[in-house]
Amino acid sequence: MGTRTRTDGPLKPYEALSAVYDAWTANNDYDAWADFIDARLRRHAPGAADLLDVCCGTGLLTARLQKRGYRVAGVDSSEGMLDKARGNVADGTRLVRADLPAAALPGGFDAAVCTFDSVNYMAGEDGLVQLLESVAAALSPTGVFLFDVNTRGKLENIFGDSHYGDDCGDFAYVWRNRHHPEQQSVDFLITLFLREGGAFTRYEEHHRQRWFSHEEIRAAADRAGFRVLEVLDDYTPAPATQDSFRETWVLAKPAAGTASP
Numbered sequence: 729m730g731t732r733t734r735t736d737g738p739l740k741p742y743e744a745l746s747a748v749y750d751a752w753t754a755n756n757d758y759d760a761w762a763d764f765i766d767a768r769l770r771r772h773a774p775g776a777a778d779l780l781d782v783c784c785g786t787g788l789l790t791a792r793l794q795k796r797g798y799r800v801a802g803v804d805s806s807e808g809m810l811d812k813a814r815g816n817v818a819d820g821t822r823l824v825r826a827d828l829p830a831a832a833l834p835g836g837f838d839a840a841v842c843t844f845d846s847v848n849y850m851a852g853e854d855g856l857v858q859l860l861e862s863v864a865a866a867l868s869p870t871g872v873f874l875f876d877v878n879t880r881g882k883l884e885n886i887f888g889d890s891h892y893g894d895d896c897g898d899f900a901y902v903w904r905n906r907h908h909p910e911q912q913s914v915d916f917l918i919t920l921f922l923r924e925g926g927a928f929t930r931y932e933e934h935h936r937q938r939w940f941s942h943e944e945i946r947a948a949a950d951r952a953g954f955r956v957l958e959v960l961d962d963y964t965p966a967p968a969t970q971d972s973f974r975e976t977w978v979l980a981k982p983a984a985g986t987a988s989p
C-alpha cells in the first residue's frame with residue numbers, strides 16, 4: 729500500500745476531515761448535549777419548535793435534536809461536512825452552505841445552537857459580533873441562542889504549542905498547534921492520511937481558533953441585542969469557573985421570557 733500526497737496546498741478547514749469526522753468525534757456525547765439543550769430550551773424558550781444549527785458540521789447534533797421533536801435546519805461553510813450531514817439528518821432537512829460570520833442566515837427560528845468549538849472559528853476582527861448579529865437576525869423576537877466556546881485556559885494550556893496524533897486504521901492524523909498569544913488564537917496544522925482504495929492520501933488543513941473573554945462575549949451579545957441568561961461549565965448546570973475548558977452560553981433576545989405562557 730502506498731501514499732499519495734496532494735500537492736496543491738492546504739484544503740479549506742474540514743474538507744478532508746469531513747470524511748472521518750464522525751469517527752474522530754466518536755467520544756463526543758451528542759445525546760447528552762441534545763438532552764441538555766432540550767432542557768435549556770424548555771426553560772428559556774418554551775414551545776420552541778424551529779431550530780437553526782449554526783455550523784452544523786455533519787449533522788450529528790442536528791439529528792439528535794430532530795429525534796427530540798424539533799424541526800432543525802443547518803448551516804455550515806464546508807461542503808464536505810454538509811455532504812456527510814445529508815446522510816445523518818432527517819430526509820428533507822434544510823442544509824445551507826454559508827461562510828460565517830458575514831453570510832446572512834435563513835430566518836424565522838425560535839432558537840439557534842452552535843456547538844463543539846464552532847464559535848471559536850470566528851477569529852477575525854469583530855467576528856463574534858458579526859456572528860451574534862447574524863444569529864439575532866435569524867431568530868424570532870423571543871429567540872434564544874445556546875452555544876459553547878473553548879476558553880482561554882483550553883487554548884493556552886491544552887492546545888498551546890502541543891502536537892498529537894493517532895493511527896485509527898482507515899485514517900491517521902498528526903495535529904500540530906501553534907499558539908499566538910497576542911492574537912488570542914491557536915493555529916491547528918493538521919496532516920491527515922485517508923485510506924482511499926489501495927493507498928493513503930495525505931491532506932493538509934489549517935484551522936484557527938480564537939478565545940473570547942467574558943467581557944468580549946458580553947459586549948458582543950449586548951451589541952447584537954441579546955441578554956446573557958447563563959454561562960455554564962461545559963454542558964452542565966454548574967456555572968462556568970476560571971478552570972472551565974469549555975463554557976456553554978445561553979443568550980436571549982429582549983422579548984424572551986416575557987411572552988405570556
Ligand SMILES: C[S@@+](CC[C@H](N)C(=O)[O-])C[C@H]1O[C@@H](n2cnc3c(N)ncnc32)[C@H](O)[C@@H]1O
Nearest residue numbers: 742783784785804805806827828843844846849
Ligand atoms: C468542530 S466542527 C463542529 C460541528 C458540529 N457543530 C458538531 O457539534 O459536531 C466546526 C464546524 O464549524 C464549521 N465552520 C468553521 N468555520 C466556519 C465559518 N466561518 N462559517 C461556517 N461554518 C464554519 C466547520 O465547517 C465545522 O463543520
